[in-house]
Amino acid sequence: MAGQNWARMVSVMLSDCKSRLLFVCLPFCALLLVSCSQDVPKLARLSHDAVILAFGDSLTYGSGVEAEDSYPAVLEALAGREVINAGVPGEVTAEGLRRLPEVLDEYQPDLLILCHGGNDLIRKQGEHQAAGNIRAMVRQAQQRSIPVLMIAVPKPGVFMKPAVFYAEVATEFGLPLQGDILADIESDRSLKSDTIHPNRAGYRLLAVAVFALLQEAGAL
Secondary structure (H helix, E strand, O other): HHHHHHHHHHHHHHHHHHHHHHHHHHHHHHHHHHOOOOOOOOOOOOOOOOOOEEOOOOHHHHOOOOOOOHHHHHHHHOOEEEEEEEEEEOHHHHHHHHHHHHHHHHHHOOOEEEEEEHHHOOOOOHHHHHHHHHHHHHHHHHHHOOEEEEEEOOEOOOEEEEEEHHHHHHHHHOOOOOOOOOHHHOOOHHHOOOOEEOOOOHHHHHHHHHHHHHHHHOOO
16 A cells, blocks of 8 residues: 555665754655545645634553654644643543544634544444544534544554544544554554553654645645
8 A cells, every 4th residue: 555655765764864863764754655646635724823722632642752753743843823722541442432522612722633442442432433423523623614524433452444444534524533553553563662652752743744745735
């Protein structure tokens, strides 16, 4: 798959870069990701004072690294827009569904980046339930006229692949979806701080992939 090929290329490139040169490598990585992407649903262009809300669990929170190395923090630097980190470690989609309305009303973001469902999959709580909760989260955002971008989470297993329902939900609502990057990161031990969470390079690779998708969708 093309997505797997570019992810491997980028991960090799990042592993070869020294820490002090990592941000120098990122712009080239973004161009590589965009060049390999397919047509995606479009988003309204974000103004320079726009607020992006990154909502999810520990993958959004940045477990395993310092706060400044979480993907929302790196994305903020890349995008030049404020990115709110609304990640809660250990949260399942049912809890996220209850929490989201208050967070949306508090920050009134111009864009929601939704990365949720990993804990449901790890705890085997049922993909149907997780999909239903994520659909409800998307509806909550759309009811407030907030555009949504989704990040797919891989199912635990020997071969990391995104759960199918992410693509189904994205197609149903016409959302941009970053479907492969977390599966690729989770498959590479050099990009992980533990068995579940990315390390500094892994989170930065995730941020680059999201940044590239935002560009491809026309938001940046």
